[in-house]
Amino acid sequence: METLLEWKEKIRRFYSKNEVYMVPIIKFFLAFVLFLIINKNIGYMKRLDNVAIILVLALLCAIFPVNAIILFGVMLTLLHLYALSMEVFLTGAVFFLLLALLYFRFAPKEGYYTVLTPICFVLRIPYVMPIAEGLLCKPYAIFSVVSGTFAYYFLDGIKRNEAVLGASSENATATSKFVAALNQLIGNKEMYLVLVAFVISMLLVYQIRKLSVDHAWTIAILTGILLQFVILFAGYLILGIDGKVITLLVGSVVSTVIAFALKFLFFHVDYSRVERVQFEDDEYYYYVKAVPKISVTQSKKQVKKFNSNNKKKTAVHKGERITREALAKEMDIDKELLK
Amino acid sequence: MIDEERVKQMTRMAIYEEGKGRSDVPMTQYFRHDYIGKEMVKSILSGTMAFALICAMYLLCQMEYFMENINQIDILAFGTGILIKYAIFMVVYLVITYFVYDVRYTVGRKNVKMFYGHLKKVNKLYEQEEKRKQSDEWQGRIEG
Numbered sequence A: 001m002e003t004l005l006e007w008k009e010k011i012r013r014f015y016s017k018n019e020v021y022m023v024p025i026i027k028f029f030l031a032f033v034l035f036l037i038i039n040k041n042i043g044y045m046k047r048l049d050n051v052a053i054i055l056v057l058a059l060l061c062a063i064f065p066v067n068a069i070i071l072f073g074v075m076l077t078l079l080h081l082y083a084l085s086m087e088v089f090l091t092g093a094v095f096f097l098l099l100a101l102l103y104f105r106f107a108p109k110e111g112y113y114t115v116l117t118p119i120c121f122v123l124r125i126p127y128v129m130p131i132a133e134g135l136l137c138k139p140y141a142i143f144s145v146v147s148g149t150f151a152y153y154f155l156d157g158i159k160r161n162e163a164v165l166g167a168s169s170e171n172a173t174a175t176s177k178f179v180a181a182l183n184q185l186i187g188n189k190e191m192y193l194v195l196v197a198f199v200i201s202m203l204l205v206y207q208i209r210k211l212s213v214d215h216a217w218t219i220a221i222l223t224g225i226l227l228q229f230v231i232l233f234a235g236y237l238i239l240g241i242d243g244k245v246i247t248l249l250v251g252s253v254v255s256t257v258i259a260f261a262l263k264f265l266f267f268h269v270d271y272s273r274v275e276r277v278q279f280e281d282d283e284y285y286y287y288v289k290a291v292p293k294i295s296v297t298q299s300k301k302q303v304k305k306f307n308s309n310n311k312k313k314t315a316v317h318k319g320e321r322i323t324r325e326a327l328a329k330e331m332d333i334d335k336e337l338l339k
Numbered sequence B: 001m002i003d004e005e006r007v008k009q010m011t012r013m014a015i016y017e018e019g020k021g022r023s024d025v026p027m028t029q030y031f032r033h034d035y036i037g038k039e040m041v042k043s044i045l046s047g048t049m050a051f052a053l054i055c056a057m058y059l060l061c062q063m064e065y066f067m068e069n070i071n072q073i074d075i076l077a078f079g080t081g082i083l084i085k086y087a088i089f090m091v092v093y094l095v096i097t098y099f100v101y102d103v104r105y106t107v108g109r110k111n112v113k114m115f116y117g118h119l120k121k122v123n124k125l126y127e128q129e130e131k132r133k134q135s136d137e138w139q140g141r142i143e144g
Helices: A002-042 A051-063 A065-083 A086-106 A110-120 A127-135 A138-160 A174-186 A187-211 A217-241 A245-266 A311-315 A324-329 B004-018 B021-027 B034-059 B063-068 B075-143
Strands: A275-280 A285-292
Touching: A002 A051, A002 A065, A002 A110, A002 A245, A002 A311, A002 B021, A051 A065, A051 A217, A051 B021, A065 A086, A065 B034, A086 A174, A086 B034, A086 B075, A110 A127, A110 A138, A110 B034, A127 A217, A127 A245, A127 A324, A138 A174, A138 B075, A174 A187, A275 A324, A275 B004, A275 B063, A275 B075, A285 B004, B004 B021, B021 B075, B034 B063, B034 B075
Parallel strands: none
Antiparallel strands: A275 A285
């Protein structure tokens, strides 16, 4: 356990020290993965289905705020939809506009969750998202996961129905394409089920982790995952959706592990970074670099254990007999204290 | 001479001002109800826009049906139905807006209070420095 705590501290120190480089790297990585997923799944515009292009876009995202990833992702998606058909492009544009009205009104600063949600869906571990938000955010942050979920199911539906949606205008009328593009989203019962499960479990996790009870975070994680599993399992049975149970089971187990990893990394840990600020008073200009203090002991420090009931055992260390005087001298304390 | 304590307080204030303070400070210039009211007005606009988009998409999808049955549709009942749906949509949207911005205001106000705490300390430090300067001046005059 001590080793784990030391590792936690090392990670915190590393992040605090290198936050300036870490954040752009994380943003670059997230953007690259997201754009790669978009291109692999709905890469209808062949000119854009190129690693070089997404590399450049991801590099731009590393510089800009996190919402730039969402913006570029939407633009990339719309261009691919345009290549598929004009009707699907228009449907997509209106759909993303609606999502923007939801996301930017209620959770504009939770961009990471919006980006991570479709990525987690592709990796079959979306169940971790509401748990993570419940643990780390305010309740209204759920709108970011809701937006990400809508986006995933919309694009998944497009991919599944690409034959119908991309058919030439001789075979399908414009209206029928609109209807098909919309219906694959509106008529998707699984999406509604997942949304209900996500919202309920996120709110539950948030409420539990705020309680002043021992192991609140652990209880919150386990309850949240279990509730999500029950809702989804029951929902799949009622709606007659087959072939999802194993994915749900494995995904839930992996999500639980990730949630505990998040607990380990974020529970009572302040990732406050090195801040560089400038201000002035009547006499001076100040250019201040504020470095967070380190609180946890490092392995360099030695911990000695004393057991007053078993003095013999304590005194014999690695075959050497240590006298009380020697120990007191070594510890720089009064020997009377060791009686 | 640089006053260390003052620099510490001012650094904390500067960190807050450059971070969360950007959104918190303007927020607390309003009373709670005024702030939430302002956001509700914004939500009425964005909600109406969202509902209009949803309606447009619905009409587009049902275009063929409408064209075929244009004479049989009861326009009044249809309009009333849309208005009722709009009212329900807006109520839900505004209730969510109320809760979200109420929480934001509470959190923001708490942060701003801490900021003003630092500000008070800085003012106190200035006053102390001023007093010290004055007493030094008087002592100098007496000695001189």
